[in-house]
Structure formats: structure tokens, C-alpha cells
Amino acid sequence: MTDELIAISILWGFIFIYAVMATMDFGAGFWSMIYINRQQTNATKIANRYLSPTWEVTNVFIVAIVVALFSFFPRATFILGTVLLIPGSIILLLLAIRSAFLVFAHMAPTYEKVLTYISGVSGILIPALLISVLPITHGEFIETIDGVSRLRLDRLFTSPHEYAFIGFAIASTLFLSSLLLADYSNYADEMEAYQVYRRDALMVGPIAFIMSLLIMVTMRNEARWLYDGMMDYLPWLIASVIMFLVAGAALFLPSMKHKGRKGMPRLAVIAIVLQYFFASYAYGKAHLPYMIYPDVTIQSGFTHPNTFRALFITYIVGFIILFPGFIYFWRLFMKDRRYLQQEKQK
Amino acid sequence: MDHLLTARSLFGTTMAFHIIFATLGVGIPLMVLFAELLYQKTKDRDYAIMANRWTKGFAILLGIAIPSGTIAGVQLSLLWPGFMEVIGKVMSLPFQIEIYAFFVEALFMSIYVYAADRIAPWMRILSVTLVAIGAMASAILITNVHAFEGTPAGFRIENGEIVDVDPWAAFFNPSFVVTATHVVLSAFMTGAFVIASIAAYKMLRTHNHKRLYSFHRKALMLGLTVGGIFSLLTAMNGHESAQLLHEYQPEKLAAAEGLFETQSHAPLAIGGYTDRETQSVKWAIEIPWLLSFLAGNSFDTVVVGLNDFPEEWWPPLFVHTLFNAMVGIGMLLLLLSIIGFVWNKVLKRKEFPRWFMWPVISAGPLAMLGIEFGWIFACTGRQPWVIYRMMKTEEAVTQSTNLGTLFILFTIVYIFLFIAVVLVFKHYFGRHPVENELDKHQNHSLLV
Ligand code: HDD
Ligand code: HEM
Ligand code: HEM
Numbered sequence: 001m002t003d004e005l006i007a008i009s010i011l012w013g014f015i016f017i018y019a020v021m022a023t024m025d026f027g028a029g030f031w032s033m034i035y036i037n038r039q040q041t042n043a044t045k046i047a048n049r050y051l052s053p054t055w056e057v058t059n060v061f062i063v064a065i066v067v068a069l070f071s072f073f074p075r076a077t078f079i080l081g082t083v084l085l086i087p088g089s090i091i092l093l094l095l096a097i098r099s100a101f102l103v104f105a106h107m108a109p110t111y112e113k114v115l116t117y118i119s120g121v122s123g124i125l126i127p128a129l130l131i132s133v134l135p136i137t138h139g140e141f142i143e144t145i146d147g148v149s150r151l152r153l154d155r156l157f158t159s160p161h162e163y164a165f166i167g168f169a170i171a172s173t174l175f176l177s178s179l180l181l182a183d184y185s186n187y188a189d190e191m192e193a194y195q196v197y198r199r200d201a202l203m204v205g206p207i208a209f210i211m212s213l214l215i216m217v218t219m220r221n222e223a224r225w226l227y228d229g230m231m232d233y234l235p236w237l238i239a240s241v242i243m244f245l246v247a248g249a250a251l252f253l254p255s256m257k258h259k260g261r262k263g264m265p266r267l268a269v270i271a272i273v274l275q276y277f278f279a280s281y282a283y284g285k286a287h288l289p290y291m292i293y294p295d296v297t298i299q300s301g302f303t304h305p306n307t308f309r310a311l312f313i314t315y316i317v318g319f320i321i322l323f324p325g326f327i328y329f330w331r332l333f334m335k336d337r338r339y340l341q342q343e344k345q346k
Numbered sequence: 347m348d349h350l351l352t353a354r355s356l357f358g359t360t361m362a363f364h365i366i367f368a369t370l371g372v373g374i375p376l377m378v379l380f381a382e383l384l385y386q387k388t389k390d391r392d393y394a395i396m397a398n399r400w401t402k403g404f405a406i407l408l409g410i411a412i413p414s415g416t417i418a419g420v421q422l423s424l425l426w427p428g429f430m431e432v433i434g435k436v437m438s439l440p441f442q443i444e445i446y447a448f449f450v451e452a453l454f455m456s457i458y459v460y461a462a463d464r465i466a467p468w469m470r471i472l473s474v475t476l477v478a479i480g481a482m483a484s485a486i487l488i489t490n491v492h493a494f495e496g497t498p499a500g501f502r503i504e505n506g507e508i509v510d511v512d513p514w515a516a517f518f519n520p521s522f523v524v525t526a527t528h529v530v531l532s533a534f535m536t537g538a539f540v541i542a543s544i545a546a547y548k549m550l551r552t553h554n555h556k557r558l559y560s561f562h563r564k565a566l567m568l569g570l571t572v573g574g575i576f577s578l579l580t581a582m583n584g585h586e587s588a589q590l591l592h593e594y595q596p597e598k599l600a601a602a603e604g605l606f607e608t609q610s611h612a613p614l615a616i617g618g619y620t621d622r623e624t625q626s627v628k629w630a631i632e633i634p635w636l637l638s639f640l641a642g643n644s645f646d647t648v649v650v651g652l653n654d655f656p657e658e659w660w661p662p663l664f665v666h667t668l669f670n671a672m673v674g675i676g677m678l679l680l681l682l683s684i685i686g687f688v689w690n691k692v693l694k695r696k697e698f699p700r701w702f703m704w705p706v707i708s709a710g711p712l713a714m715l716g717i718e719f720g721w722i723f724a725c726t727g728r729q730p731w732v733i734y735r736m737m738k739t740e741e742a743v744t745q746s747t748n749l750g751t752l753f754i755l756f757t758i759v760y761i762f763l764f765i766a767v768v769l770v771f772k773h774y775f776g777r778h779p780v781e782n783e784l785d786k787h788q789n790h791s792l793l794v
Binding site: 054092 | 402405406408409410412413414415416417419420421423424425427428430431432433434435436438439441442443444445446448449450452453454455456457459460461464465508511512513514744745746748749752755756759763766767769770773774
């Protein structure tokens with residue numbers, strides 16, 4: 001593998017992890033808003049219990065992506081930074097409001113409702129905006145005059161392609177998060193919450209799937225180069241569809257561990273993560289070598305080789321140091337039943 | 347406002363907002379750690395309650411520190427793409443390593459807050475220690491980028507191309523150690539004084555409630571002790587920072603002191619404002635020879651004046667005031683600590699007089715102002731350069747327009763968040779007064 005490929009793979013890895021963690025994070029905020037008035041189901045409490053310790057960690061990933069981007073691909077960052085000023089700023093503002101109110105909602109229970117609404121709604125808008133970075137890199141919305149790049153917002157927001165992505169982001173957010181929360185409540189033996197989230201997952205799943213088809217259809221018209229590229233990776237796309245079906249089936253099969261329970265949510269979560277993994281692998285591979293079509297490739301935007309080498313070493317050292325921390329964190333919040341089942345938190 | 351000025355104002359506002367929460371994010375964990383250690387040592391439950399309450403305050407602050415920092419990080423690329431292209435190629439190591447520090451902090455902060463009741467005491471201490479280390483490391487690393495802007499190293503620009511890149515030489519640029527130390531020391535000092543301020547305020551209000559009063563008194567003593575130690579260290583290290591300016595950024599020192607003519611036995615000008623026309627500092631108190639001595643430890647050190655530089659390289663002259671304000675605050679707080687120390691340890695008086703509470707109450711806000719003045723001085727004093735003698739700020743700025751609207755939007759959101767955080771503090775600590783905790787034995791989760 002060349003340095004460029006290693007770098008783009010690391011970046012892609014961060015984006016994938018963030019995409020999965022963030023959809024769950026944003027979606028959980030949304031669900032905790034939806035079910036806030038249904039005290040009997042605990043659905044909100046489950047969502048919050050997942051959300052409280054994780055959102056900070058999730059947030060670090062977004063910073064990690066930005067840092068990886070400008071340290072590996074300074075040239076691409078230059079152009080992206082220029083064209084993304086407006087959408088990027090809006091995302092930042094929403095993110096700030098949301099994170100702040102997420103914390104405040106816990107601290108000031110009297111205002112919990114309004115605070116939860118703010119964080120829930122902004123949590124659904126952010127993924128919609130974040131994903132717009134993808135169609136922007138497809139090239140046709142960037143206009144370069146006299147060496148100055150500009151984003152054509154008018155073209156962006158009249159493009160069906162963009163709307164397909166937005167729909168996909170929202171549907172995926174709700175889908176992944178309801179699945180994860182179903183699994184989480186199942187593990188915590190919160191049956192009403194489990195039923196609620198399982199039903200939600202079954203409802204939104206097909207919508208997310210249709211949206212992904214819409215992306216392909218609109219891509220065929222608007223970014224033909226990418227569409228053709230993705231067709232070269234058809235087996236990956238098919239594998240992705242199969243995983244979607246596996247997840248669907250897993251939600252109907254009887255549980256092996258618990259008699260009388262319907263669904264194996266853990267299996268469904270794994271299958272869905274694989275589904276997204278395969279699909280985004282195909283997308284990413286087809287996108288190469290372009291970072292931003294057609295001007296910036298991973299080669300043209302690459303950092304200085306000495307810097308790359310130094311960075312790479314810190315990645316390895318950092319990973320070795322952090323890994324035990326992540327494992328410990330996981331065991332305390334995802335596996336420890338004392339945390340999951342604690343009585344009504346006050 | 348022209349484009350560049352708007353960009354500078356927007357970024358400066360973001361940083362000025364972030365630094366409030368960032369500084370406390372470095373300073374408070376240290377205080378929590380001290381309180382935890384004191385609790386383990388003395389078994390006095392008051393210290394456990396302090397650690398608990400400060401952690402809650404810290405968790406509220408994090409709700410702003412993290413998103414505002416995220417804004418700062420992304421805004422660098424959005425507003426200064428030219429600068430970040432160089433940073434990406436040469437100086438990305440600190441940013442990258444900072445990510446690991448953020449992870450350490452975020453992971454162990456959640457563990458400390460949400461799993462406190464399920465982990466052993468030593469693990470709790472380890473967790474806060476890691477939070478404190480993580481916060482400190484992120485401050486050191488980001489300051490390193492700032493240090494690099496003042497004393498760039500590890501690359502050359504040849505015909506517009508970046509060549510001879512040595513990322514570790516850039517990392518260990520000449521002012522890294524001194525500058526990072528200054529930032530960390532001043533953050534520790536500020537965190538401690540903010541705690542002392544709150545305690546002093548509470549003492550004034552609870553002086554006829556013995557139990558509460560003694561609780562706040564312990565917090566006050568801890569805050570004053572830590573604050574005193576670190577204000578001494580900050581001042582000593584600040585002196586070193588100034589000598590570094592003398593060596594590497596002479597025009598910044600000249601602007602800070604309002605010195606126009608190059609001279610040995612240069613005087614130190616305190617107060618006043620720098621007048622461009624008459625090339626003098628008006629209304630200032632001048633102490634002969636002192637500047638030379640401060641700059642180079644001897645009276646015949648030659649200090650370079652502004653006139654030795656082309657005028658378009660001069661930093662804005664009002665930085666003199668900012669610099670004076672920072673140093674003045676430093677001296678004041680140092681004096682305050684010394685008085686407190688003498689009163690308590692030398693004269694062995696147990697109680698501070700009531701009037702003494704007022705200066706202590708102002709110590710926290712003053713220290714925070716010191717941080718703001720210091721930063722604005724350091725960043726504005728670097729103008730017109732974004733990377734000293736390598737890249738002008740105007741070459742780094744984004745080519746996109748419409749910054750004005752964004753400036754207004756961001757400012758509104760900062761004001762809004764600031765008000766919200768104040769309200770949440772009032773609400774939370776109003777509903778959970780320390781009285782409740784002093785009598786109830788509490789052993790469950792620290793948060794909510
Ligand atoms: C409570 C805050 C505080 C206090 C009391 C002081 N400082 Fe400071 N100072 C800072 C907080 C600060 C800071 C905010 O942390 C800065 C801004 C940039 C930096 O590196 O640290 C800073 C920068 C800074 C610089 C500029 C460095 C540069 O431009 O690269 C100098 C020369 C000094 N300081 C010197 C001093 C002296 C001589 C002090 C004597 C008491 C002093 N500071 C007290
Ligand atoms: C956190 C406290 C900080 C504050 C309050 C602060 C304040 C400011 C202000 C007021 C400006 C505008 C200067 C002017 O144009 O007159 C500025 C610019 C800038 N600062 Fe800082 N700053 C801080 C920290 C940092 C750090 C740690 C870095 C390093 C990453 C940094 C990098 C920059 C850059 C790149 C600019 C824009 C280019 C320039 O104007 O030179 N700042 N900052
Ligand atoms: C010297 C001034 C600064 C200090 C002392 C400082 C310190 C801190 C601290 C303590 C936090 C809280 C992190 C946590 O508690 O988890 C934080 C957050 C953050 N800061 Fe700053 N910071 C400074 C300037 C900057 C600048 C200039 C940038 C941008 C380049 C920046 C980027 C960030 C980011 C991205 C976060 C959020 C990290 C997360 O997601 O957890 N900081 N900073």
C-alpha cells in the first residue's frame with residue numbers, strides 16, 4: 001500500500017466509526033425526545049443511559065476526522081475549507097447548541113422537556129447537513145473562477161441527488177439508533193422499551209433501504225463516474241443487501257437465550273453495521289483516487305512524507321495507549337448490568 | 347469591517363469564548379484531584395463533597411468546552427485554509443497527539459462521573475488523574491501550535507513550496523516549553539482562584555452557620571494555597587516568556603512596552619497608552635533601566651525598538667495595554683496570596699477579616715481576565731503575521747465571502763450559551779445546596 005492509500009484508509013476508518021457512533025448518538029437524542037411523554041416504557045431513560053457517557057467520546061471522533069483530513073491532505077482541506085464555510089459553520093452552530101443542551105437537560109430536570117426537544121431536533125438536522133459533504137465532493141456543485149473555489153448552494157439545493165443523501169442520512173440515523181437501542185434494552189431486560197425500539201427499527205429500516213436505492217438512481221444521472229465505479233464493486237453492494245435481509249430476519253427469529261422473546265437484536269446490529277461497511281467500502285473505493293472530483297486526488301493533496309511518517313508512528317503509539325481505555329469503557333457502560341439496569345435514575 | 351478584519355474578529359471571539367471553559371477545564375480537574383487526595387488522606391468527608399460538587403460544575407462546563415473547542419478546531423480550517431495547509435504539512439503532530447489526549451479525557455471523565463459508584467477508590471483517583479493529565483496535555487499541545495506561529499521551525503518556504511520538513515523540529519520549536527508552561531501554570535492558578543472566589547462569596551453569606559462556614563473555609567484555604575503557589579510560578583515563568591520575546595520576536599516586546607528607539611538601559615513603562623505620533627507612552631510611569639534588566643538580566647542589554655522595523659510590521663500598539671493588564675493582574679494576585687499567607691501562616695491568625703473576602707472574590711474573575719488579555723496580546727501582538735516572518739495573516743484567510751453574517755450568528759450563539767450555562771449553574775446548585783450533602787451520607791453515582 002502506498003502512503004496515500006494508508007492515509008485515506010485511516011481517514012475513511014474514522015469517518016465510518018464516526019458515522020456509526022454519531023447516527024446512534026443523534027438518533028438516541030431524537031428517540032429520547034419522541035418518548036419523553038411515555039413514562040411507562042422507559043424508552044427515554046434507556047436512550048439517555050446510552051447517550052450520557054458516550055456523546056463526549058463520539059464528539060472526539062469528529063475532531064479526529066478534521067485533524068486527519070488536514071494533516072494527511074492539506075490541499076484537499078484548503079478547498080474543502082473554502083467551499084464548506086457556510087454549511088460547515090451551520091453544522092458547528094447546531095452541534096454546539098445540541099451538545100450543550102444535552103448536558104443541560106441532565107442537570108436541570110425542570111427544563112428537561114424543552115432542552116430535550118432542542119437537542120433532539122438539532123440531532124436530526126446535523127446528520128442531514130453532515131452527509132451533504134459527500135455529494136459536494138462529487139464535484140458538480142463546486143465552481144472555480146480565477147483559482148477561487150465556491151460552493152453553488154443554489155445548485156446543491158435543487159439537486160435530487162442531495163435530497164436522496166439527506167433522506168438517507170435521516171432514515172439511517174433513526175434506523176441504526178433504534179436497532180442499537182433495541183439491543184441495549186434487550187440486554188437490560190427492559191421489555192417495553194425493547195418492543196418499542198424493535199418496532200421502530202422495523203418501520204424505518206425499509207425506508208433507509210429505499211433511500212439508498214434513490215442515491216444510486218440519482219447518482220447515475222448526476223455523478224456518472226462514481227456510479228460506474230460503484231458498479232465495479234457490485235459484489236460488495238450485493239453483500240450489503242444480503243446483510244440488510246439478515247438483519248431483518250434476525251428481528252423476527254425467536255431469541256435463543258430467552259424463551260418467548262422475539263428477535264435477536266445483537267445479531268441484527270452486527271449485520272447492519274456490516275451492511276453499511278460493505279456499502280461504504282464500495283462507495284469509497286469507487287470514489288478513489290478523487291478526494292474532490294475532478295480537481296483533487298489523494299496524490300495531489302498529500303502531505304509531506306516526513307510528516308506522514310511521524311504521524312503514522314503517533315497513530316500506532318496512540319492506539320496502543322488508548323485501546324485498554326476503550327475496552328474498560330465498553331465494559332463499564334455496555335456490558336455492566338449494574339449500569340444498564342439501575343433503578344430509575346434521579 | 348473589511349474581510350480580513352471580520353475573519354480575525356470572528357476567530358478571536360471564538361477563542362475568547364472557548365478559553366474561558368478550556369482554562370477551567372484544565373484548572374478544575376486539578377482541584378478535584380487535590381480534594382480527592384485530601385479526602386483519602388484526612389478522611390474528612392467535606393473534601394469528598396467538594397470533589398463531587400466541583401466535578402458537577404466541571405461537567406456543566408464541559409457541555410460548552412467541548413462544542414466550543416470543536417468549533418475552534420474546525421473554524422481554523424474554515425477561516426484560515428492557507429495557514430492550515432502549512433500546519434497540515436509541518437505542524438500536524440500536536441493536533442494529532444491532542445486527539446489522544448481528548449480521548450483519554452473523555453473516556454475517563456465519563457467513567458469518573460457515571461461509574462463512580464461501581465469502581466474502587468484507587469480507580470476513582472486514577473480516573474481524575476487521567477482527566478487532569480488529559481486536559482493539561484491538550485492545553486500543552488494546542489499551545490504548541492501557537493508557539494510555532496511565533497517561533498516557526500522545521501521547514502523552509504522556497505518559491506512558494508514547503509521544503510525541508512522536519513515535523514519533530516517544528517514540534518520542539520524554541521518557545522514551546524516556556525509558552526506551554528505559562529499557559530498551564532496560569533490555568534491552574536485561574537482554576538484555583540475561581541474556587542477561592544466562590545468559597546469567599548459563600549463565606550460572606552454563611553458566616554453565622556458554623557457547619558457551612560467551615561466547609562467553605564476549607565475550600566477557600568485549598569483554593570488560596572494552590573492559587574498562591576501557581577501565581578508565583580506563573581509570574582516567574584512569565585518573565586521567561588518576555589525574555590523569549592526579546593530574543594525571537596523583538597517587535598512584539600517593543601510594542602508591548604511602547605519602546606520606539608533601540609537602546610541599552612531601556613526604561614520599563616507601566617500604564618499609559620502608546621502614542622504613534624509622538625512615539626512615546628503617554629501617562630505612563632517609567633522605571634529607568636528596568637526593561638533592559640528584565641529582557642536580558644543586565645542593565646546594558648540592548649532592547650530593539652519599533653523604529654528598527656518597517657512600520658507595516660508593527661503590531662497594533664494597543665497591545666501595550668493588554669500586556670500591562672495581564673502583568674498587573676499577575677502582580678496583584680501574587681500580592682493577595684502573599685498577604686493571605688503571611689496572615690495565616692506567619693501571624694498564625696485562624697480567621698481572615700471580612701474585608702479580605704472582597705479581594706478574594708475578585709481573584710477568580712481577575713485571573714480569567716488575565717488569561718483573556720494574555721491571549722489577545724499574544725495573538726494580536728503577532729500581527730501582521732500568522733506565522734512569524736513566514737506567512738502573513740492576509741495570505742492565510744479564506745476566499746469565501748459573507749463572513750459578517752457568520753460573525754453575528756456565532757456571537758449570538760456564544761452569548762446565548764453563556765447565559766444558558768449561568769442559568770444551569772444557578773438552577774443546579776440552587777436545587778442541590780451543599781447543606782443537603784453535608785448531612786446525608788451519599789455513596790451513589792456522582793451525577794444526577
Ligand atoms: C492568569 C493569567 C496570567 C498571568 C497572571 C500572567 N500571564 Fe502571561 N500570559 C497568559 C496568562 C497570564 C496567557 C493567557 O496564558 C498567555 C497568552 C499566550 C500564552 O502563551 O500565554 C500569556 C502570554 C504572555 C506573554 C506572551 C508570550 C507570547 O506572545 O508568545 C508574555 C511575555 C507573558 N505572558 C508574560 C507574563 C508576565 C511577565 C507575567 C507577570 C506576572 C504574566 N505573564 C502573568
Ligand atoms: C485560547 C485563547 C486564545 C485567544 C483568546 C486568542 C485570540 C485571538 C485573537 C483576538 C485573534 C485575532 C488577532 C488579530 O487579528 O488581532 C487571534 C488570531 C489567531 N489565533 Fe489566537 N487566540 C487564542 C489561542 C490560540 C491558539 C492556541 C492558537 C493556535 C492554534 C491560535 C491561533 C490563531 C490564529 C491562526 C489566528 C488567526 C490569524 C491571525 O490573526 O494571526 N490562537 N487569536
Ligand atoms: C491555549 C488555549 C486552549 C486551551 C487551554 C484548551 C483546552 C481545552 C480543554 C481543557 C478542552 C476540554 C476538553 C475536554 O474537557 O474534554 C478543550 C476542548 C477542545 N479544544 Fe481547546 N484549548 C485551547 C485552545 C484551542 C484551540 C486554539 C483549538 C483549535 C484549534 C482547540 C480545540 C479544541 C477542541 C476541538 C476541543 C473539543 C475536544 C473534544 O471533542 O473533546 N482548543 N480545549
